[in-house]
Amino acid sequence: MGAVDDDGDGMTECHGDCDDASALTYQGATEICDRTDNDCDGFVPADEVDDDGDGFMVCDNDCDDTDPLTHPGAVEQCDGLDNDCDGIVDEDVDLDLDGDGFTPCDGDCNDLDATVFPGAPELCDGLDNDCDGAPAAGE
Numbered sequence: 001m002g003a004v005d006d007d008g009d010g011m012t013e014c015h016g017d018c019d020d021a022s023a024l025t026y027q028g029a030t031e032i033c034d035r036t037d038n039d040c041d042g043f044v045p046a047d048e049v050d051d052d053g054d055g056f057m058v059c060d061n062d063c064d065d066t067d068p069l070t071h072p073g074a075v076e077q078c079d080g081l082d083n084d085c086d087g088i089v090d091e092d093v094d095l096d097l098d099g100d101g102f103t104p105c106d107g108d109c110n111d112l113d114a115t116v117f118p119g120a121p122e123l124c125d126g127l128d129n130d131c132d133g134a135p136a137a138g139e
Contacts, residue, residue, distance in 0.1 A: 016040060033059035061085055078105035107131055 003014050009026050011017035016027025018040035024032065027040040035048050035057070047058035049065075056062035056071035063085035064070040074083045076092040093104040095111075102108035102117040109131035110116040120129040122136035129136070 033057065 003012050004020075005012045005017070006020040007017070007023040009017065009023040009029075011020075011026035013020050017025070018027065018037070019025035022036070024034070025036060025038050025040065029038045029040070031038045031045050031048070033048055035044060035050075037044050045059075050057050050062075051065045052062075052068040052070075054062070054068040054071045054074075056065070058065050060072065062071045063082060067081075069077070070081060070083050070085065072085045074085070076083045076090055078090060078093050080089060082089050090105060096103050096108070097111045098108075098114040098116075100108065100111075100114040100117045100120075102111070104111055107118040108116065109118075109128060113127070115123060115125070116127055116129050116131065118131045120131070122129045124136055126135055128134060
């Protein structure tokens with residue numbers, strides 16, 4: 001252990017600096033969201049561990065660190081959950097943007113076209129109007 005303050009944080013290894021290469025890590029330092037034991041107590045705080053492996057931790061605003069598909073910026077799914085951690089459930093997928101009475105959660109495969117929804121009559125327009133995965137026969 002050295003008596004020199006190598007990182008300039010005011011602490012030396014002799015006086016409780018457990019990482020004298022980082023000015024953010026020393027005995028009594030404030031914990032920050034960086035996956036490091038900043039205060040040298042021997043523990044990385046639980047909110048700084050990525051339990052589900054999605055690259056986000058609770059301290060990064062991961063609202064469900066047990067589900068790798070739920071984190072800030074994730075794509076909303078039709079599952080009744082807040083997948084993108086913005087506090088709103090299914091906001092992008094549970095709206096009827098074209099006014100045909102169906103949302104993407106209801107199976108609308110093109111919510112920008114009111115002629116396309118589950119059970120719609122097939123038209124000779126090259127689209128899959130009834131959302132069955134294929135355009136009208138004969139096209």
